[in-house]
Amino acid sequence: MSKWTDKLPDAAREYIGNRRVDEVECVIGDIAGVARGKAMPAAKFAKQTNYFLPNSIFLQTITGEWADSPFDAFTEPDMILEPDWSTATAAPWTADITLQVIHDAKDQQGNLVPFSPRNVLRRIIGLYAEQGWKPVVAPEMEFFLTARNLDPNQPVIPPMGRSGRRAAGKQAYSLSAIDEYGRVIDDIYDFAEAQGLEIDGILQEGGAGQIELNLAHGDPLELADHVFFFKRLIREAALRHDCFATFMAKPIAGEPGSAMHIHTSVVDTKTGKNIFAGPKGVETEMFNHFIAGMQHHMGAAIALMAPYVNSYRRYVPDFAAPINLEWGRDNRTTGLRVPISGPSGRRIENRLPGMDCNPYLGIAATLACGWLGLIEKKPARPEFTGSAYIDSDEIPVNLGDALDLLDEDEALKEVMGADFVKCYDSVKRNEYKEFLQVISPWEREHLLLNV
Template identity: 55%
Template sequence: MQHTTPHSFTELEHWLNERRVTEVECLVPDLTGVARGKILPREKFTEDRGMRLPHAIVAMSVTGEQPPSGPYYDVIEPTDRDMQLRPDPTTVRIVPWATDPTAQVIHDCFDAQGKLVPYAPRSVLRRVCDLYAAEGWDPVIAPELEFYLTARNTDSNVPLRPPIGRSGRAETSRQAYSIDAVNEFDPLFEEIYEYCHVMGLNVDTLIHEIGAGQMEINFFHDHPLGLADEVFFFKRTVREVALRHDMYATFMAKPIAGEPGSAMHMHQSVVRKDDGRNIFSNPDGSPSDAFFHYIGGLQKHVPTAMALVAPYVNSYRRLSRYTAAPINIEWGYDNRTVGIRSPISSPEARRLENRVIGADANPYLAMAMTLACGYLGMKNKIKPKPEMKGDAYLSPYALPRSLGEALDWLRRDTDLHEVLGKEFITVYTEIKELEFAEFMKVISPWEREHLLLHV
């Protein structure tokens, strides 16, 4: 049955009846992008019209921890109170891999006063979109999401390796844009596309990226909140299908040493709500002041916001010179070495591509971050640097080099705090400090190899 979009709880009930759904996965994306929630029998879902979970469920580290003390608890009460989760009917999808008819619905988080929980990722993106709406603007987003297929790996001490394809061999060389390299995994991709069709996910082009076993999927442009939901569902789908084909799918920013990292390139533009005109172009087709101010906002605020889109220690292994990833926030027309690229397009489709975002970023926070930076640029009329017409890889680093440095930069950008929400910034930075401290307890093979007998 083709996917349709209900817009009320009554329409949602009809949707579930048509598909004879017996179970509902009630989902909420946490800071990492992990699907948290409960699986309810259909009757229980209908009766409750939502569920309750502790506030901290959406504010945990990737290892499931919360800080023992500190500013985190100025925002989240240590008594571990419940929040009310309400289903968003527009997000309902069938779970294609479930044995019994099962639906999945994303929920929004509300506190006891009926207000959106400000540090839930979906709330953060809603907040930024509301700022655009107040100006009479509609932001338009189109993500390009890279990921790796790898052989199964049950021992975290063993490096990842490319999977075996139909030929019985694993890739050992660069296969960028190779059709035959994609065809090595035809059964897997046919199932991914089938599931995406059933779920109504607006995926577009599939290509083979530079790395061994590295793929990219492009999404059609749309409103940010709906697209963030689709990326959230897509990640879940790809992981599930890969397991069914005896592989792993990973969205780590740098999963394999010596191979390029994985990005979530974000194309973005802004149109007027009243007439749909792209505000990045003047009536004569030339780039507008808003276009340049948006670039200026990205250049000023993206470096300080990197902890939101390079959220793990691993993320900064991708952002290094000559690895097909940007190291600064220069901008240019049709220049893939810069952090902010303006692709070739008609004036009506003029857009900017943020190339610094990692595939490991939470899609809600990634979209909120890049839109927030552009919003500040337009509101404050920030002028950009001159266009970079050469190789930006030769320019100095302008992005933080580690998660610790990125968190320091983020804490200092008070303009960004106002747009994204101070409570969110407090919770997020506290959680990321906890993750960084956890990582620093681990001794790496490099340290044993080079320091054990030499220092």
């Protein structure tokens, strides 16, 4: 093997085997979590230590427009992108032997670019490290397989299963339902194995064609990288079988939305013990403070966990989505759930993030709220028992309100990074303004001749 391939993780080297690498994709995630970057011949990649992209990629909206720069004149200076070799992995759906490598974004003085979402998460992990703590997370990914939708004016519909019938909803945990699109699932498993990505389990969710994929707990940055890779992997697997995979929060009217639940615990780096569990397994004050931080700051963090106008269609009472910041033990109606576990596995499940959020930012925002709670040491509200499917003014009802709440939370902005929040706000307000200029079919149907 050549020198550069010696730096690759075991899974990437195993994928290559004795074959020659044809191409390397140099990848970075933008504000939306879209993979941006350059592809180049492997021979060229082997000869360079970095490459360049303009910092304006973090001002590009989901529609491809450019938000106003909140900084100095919009001159688009180049960033220096350096490979993080630990992320190198296969792109097994390509016709040739291709690798993907996530890159770190630095400015020309060698500093991490503060508005790169991956750097935001790294910054918050660093805040924990300064206190002698190590956060541990486990994301759950929900998504829909759908029939190909070639006309945006037409509604999204479920895919055709192997039986020749369209996938049906209300079949949660049904093995027969998930077997309907078993060939897509098989490719997801095969691609994940080739990439060295671990799947903890796959199950049928409540929506028609809706799947949940669980990841094992681990390091927040590594798990965010994995979700970033999985989104692309799953889309490619679906396309092989004439359907789409979508991570929209609410792609089909009348069906449940798709969440990215995030399980979080915190370990003391000296003792290796979960700080949420004290002697004899009792819940600690830190456990209570972490919940309090989420209750005090999550309203503002919703702008990061629900980043699009469609995201707020998921927060509907009695539709399998939380609409509150209450907490409860093994209570799926609360926004903050404490699952059944032993003391060492005690954790808090944040059920608010949608699957449409950038995984780096969804995890970063969760950890930021919890960190603020640990530092501020405020008490959490009492445990909520019974059904918490209630209206709550703590959860914003649209993207504009969410961005206003984020702008008002000075503590959260400081933790996330002021420059990042300015950049994020500019992008999201641009997207929201674009949305408000679109006239929907509902408006034409009910207002055109009636008002």
